[in-house]
Amino acid sequence: MIKGILSVALTILLAGAHGQVTSPKDITGKISGKLVDSATNFPLQSATVTLYISGTISPVDQATSDTSGNFKFLKVSFGNYTAVIDLVGYRTANIKNIIVDYKKQVVDLKLVYLSRQATTLQSVTVNAQEKLIENKIDKLVFNAEKDITSQTGVATDILKKIPQISVDVDGNVELAGSTNIRFLINGKPSTIFGSNIVDVLQSIPANQVKSIEVITNPGAKYDAQGTGGVINIILKHNTIQGVNGNVSLTTGTIVQNGSVNLNARKGKFGLNAFMNGNARLSTTTPTSFQRLSTDTVAKTYVKLNQDGSSDFTRYGFQTGIAFDWTITEKSGISAGLNYSRFGNHAKGSINQSEEEHKTDGSIFSKINSINNTGNAFTQYSFDPSLNYKHSFKNKEQKLEIGMDGSFAHNLKTADNDQYLQPQDSLIYGTRNNNPAKENEYELMVDYIQPLHKDVNLGIGGKFSGYDISSTANALVWNNYVADYLYDAALSNNLNYHQKVYAAYAELSFPIGKLTDAKIGGRYERTQVNSFYANAQQTIDKGYNTLIPSIFLMRKIGERQAIKLNYTIRINRPGYADLNPFINTSDPKNVTTGNPDLKPEVWDRYEASYTNDFVKNGSFMISLFYRQSNGDIQPFIVYYPTIQVGDTVYTNVAVTTRKNIGIEKNMGTSLYLDLHINEKLNLRSNITYFYRYTINQVDPGYNSTGNIYRFNVNASYQITSNFATEIFGSYNSRHHEAQGNFPSFTSYSLAVRKLFWNKKGSVALTANNIFSKYVDQRTDLYGPNFLSVSLRRIPYQSIGINFTWKFGKLNIKNERPEDNNPDPNAY
Structure with missing residues (x-):
């Protein structure tokens, strides 16, 4: 590197001493042209013109046409180039064999005609590319x-x-x-x-x-x-020739992060490396909890009150390296390896009062205690990937083969010490340790075969595997020996292996002039093998899933479109749902996974209408209906007493995940983007839906509810380098199978200043500045219990960010396609 710096310095000195001598490498050319509509001859503004060295897929420069349709490239090295021209609503044009040499240092392409884009299912864009x-x-x-x-x-x-x-x-x-x-x-x-x-x-x-x-x-x-x-x-990943990247640092009252992204590309080979870290500083969350529960056998009821607070921190770190290599003009490979590590930690104290009453209201017993709790989670993961792509003479014919993997280790711990008051003696304590391995890997093949003009058949297959190996060890305080002893009943092992074999076919075609269609089907075979140590039972089962999908789209003119689609989605329970680890850090509110969960299947229907107002913005409305069978939700069961191994828990609620029953959702979503003038933009999104849940676990506890959410965003471009923005959102209170979950309101203010020729920026953001906490009240109920909890979550924050971009930036096209532009384009 030192030799390189000395060489550059020597070159500069020699150039200064012999300024009258021009090296052949210093001689460059110029490419220019003018874009016009092939039908109207009107000039075309804001088109993207990307320049490539012929035979490569990496761009070397990019220009945008001005109000007169003109574009130009200055200081173009001698060589053979291809120019790719993109403009929303028009067919992509390729201009090949643009030669810049000693004989022709200035190349004027003169008029380049673009023809309007014919309607195709896969390339309809309602909003312009420069929009958010x-x-x-x-x-x-x-x-x-x-x-x-x-x-x-x-x-x-x-x-x-x-x-x-x-x-x-x-x-x-x-x-x-x-x-x-x-x-x-x-x-x-x-x-x-x-x-x-x-x-x-x-x-x-x-x-x-x-x-x-x-x-x-x-x-x-x-x-x-x-x-x-x-x-x-x-x-972010830049594909332009040379070296470029960005550095970003953020400091704030709650969140702090930093990142570095570096891209290097020479000829047909590109390299990308990144590193970022994030930390949420320690914050204190006050909490309160009240539960009224009934013991129908003993004919008593219990009032449980908990008041306390918890300190919470979070961190994350990610880094990775990737490369791509264009083997030939039609084929290339890419590969990468990422490493991630993240975790969180919470430590708190709870003042607890437990009163047992007889049916006449008199107090049968009263116990006061203090619970000191702690929870932590850490994970690190290695994620390798390898991908091969090949295109054919027909630009629509493509082959892609990919292999991906993700191999993780994680550790979950939970501790609790309960002291009886006023004696301050330890009466209960646990130490839980849950290490696990989690691996996911897949191999996929995708191929697209053109059958006719605008008719393409896509076929492919995939094999994916998902493995979990989990060990949960629990130690429980023993008063007789005054120590923590291993509890076999709370400890367990889980080995879970899931394999999915999939194949699909998808046909895209026009239905006359009425509509475009994409109709497909996917078959998945899922095989599950699991062993849960406490149950001493091996489960080996498989099931088949056939997933149809239908997409229909009709354009109305150049700016409006109507879309209809239907498909089926499936939810296979993951590690967090299946993990049988029993968290008894709060012995009155125990949580655990459910290894017996079954997949849930959703039927999904959607219709939408979009209208592009061009310079004035856009509008979109969607209607949807979704129904699930075997709906998975968190579920609470109350026990007056429950014995796990040698430990007897009293007045305890156990939270797990269960297949509740049937859930139906029907609603609408509206999105509006208005450009009031050149400086002021307004955006808003409103979503409303009606939810009906049929509870098949606790018959008679069905639920209905109206759920709505909306947000609004206003941005104002004060100058070309200075902008401000306001954002606010509201999520309504919503009803689930066992009660009501809280609403949430947030808002933020921001300003950003660009400098250093827009390569540097400073942004200042403030969130919920008028209130330190966001109050979250949850009301839950079920057979023999009713509970109310309140968390006061710190959300008020201020942050400042500095970002510096270096090298050539903002090249969007990754490779030229063999599109067929208007013959007059040359």
Whole structure:
């Protein structure tokens, strides 16, 4: 590296001493042209023109056409180039064999004609590319790097702004009314999402997210897993020649993070490396809990009161390296290896009062105690991937082969010490330790075969495996020996192996001039083998799932579209649901997993209408109906007394996950984007749905409820380098099988200043600045119990972010396609 720096310095000195001598390498050329509509001859503004060295897939420069349709490239090295021209609503044009040399240093392409895009199912974009949200035929894309208020936060701060997504105060994500979501990073799965989604999303800095793709009704090509749909988080990655990247640092009163992203590309080979870290500083959450429970046998009732607080911290770290290599003009490979580590820790104290009353109201007994609790979770994961792509002479014909893996180790601990008052003597205590291994791996093949003009057949297959090895060891305080002894009843082992064999076929075709269609089917064979030590039982079973998918789309003119689709989604329980680890850190409120959970299946219908107002914004409305069988929900069972091994627990509620029954959701979602003028933009999303749950576990405890959510975002571009934004959201109180869960309101203010020719920026963000806490009240009930809990969660925060981008940036096209532009384009 030192030799390289000395060489550059020597070159500069020699150039200064001999300024009259020009090296052949210093001679460059110029390419220019003008874009016009092939039908009207009107100039075309804001088209993206990307320049490639012929035979490569890596861009070397990019330009945008001005109000007169003109574009130009300055200082172009001698060589043979291909220019790819993209504009929403027009067919992509390729101009090949653009030669810049000594004889022709200035190349004028003159008039380049673009023809309007014919309607195709796979490439309809309602919103213009420069907009924050793009609504495509089968997914919605949120361009996160254009957002202001998210820059100092984490991935969940971006998600809460996207239509049909809601995020609660704890960071739990819900899509289209379901928390069961298939999360991907750069299109690939990871075990880290299965263990603790909240921690993972909180560990990804928002400024490292390029865009987020939301697919509420995935087609046959996608895995059926994820009843809410698919959320694909795409991290920033630049494909331009040379070295580029960014550095970002955020400090705040609650969240702090930092990240480095580096891209290097020369010719047909590219390399990317990244590193980011995130920490949530320690915050104190006051809590209170009251439960009234009835013992019908003893004819008594118990009042349980708990008041306390808990200190909570979280951290995350991720790093990775990836490369891509263009073997030939039609084929290339890419590979990567990521490492992730994250965790959280909570420590608290609870003042507890337990009063047992007779039926006449008199107090039978009263016990006061103090509980000191602690919980922690850590995980690290290695995620390798390898991918091969090959395209053919026909641009629609493609082959892709991929292998992905994710191999994780995690550790969960939970401690509790209960002291009787006023003697302050230890009467109960536990030490729980739960290490586990979690592995996920898959091999997939996808192939697209054109059958006719605008008729394509996609076929493919996938094998995926999911393995869990979990050991839970529990120690319980023994008063006789004054020590913690191993408890075999609370300790257990779980070995779980799941294999899924899948194949799909998907046909895209027009139905005359009426509509475009994409119809497919996916077959999945799931084989499960599990062993639960405490039950001393091996479960070996398999089941078949056939998933149809239908997508219909009709364009009305160039700006409006109507879409209809139907598919089936499935939720296979993951490690967090199945883990039989019994958490007795609060012996009055015990939690555990359920190894006997069965998959839930959802039928999903959706219809939508979109209208693009061009410069004035856009509008989208969706109607949906979704029904599940074997719906999985958290479920509480109250026990006056329950014995686990040698330990007898009294007045305890056990929370686990169960297949509740049938759930039906019907509702609508509206999205509005208004460009009031060149500086002021307004966006809003409103979602409403009616939920009906048929409780088949506790017959007679069916539930209904109206759920609504909305957010509004206003951004104002004060100058070209200075902008401000306000965002607010509200999630209503909602009803589930066993009670009411709290509403949530949040708001944020942000300003961002660009400098250093827009390569540097400073952003200041404030969240919920007028209130330190967000109060969360939950009311739950079931046979023989009624409870009310209140958490006061610290949410008020201020953060400041600094970001520096270096090198050439913002190249969007990853490779030229062999499209057939208008013949007059040359």
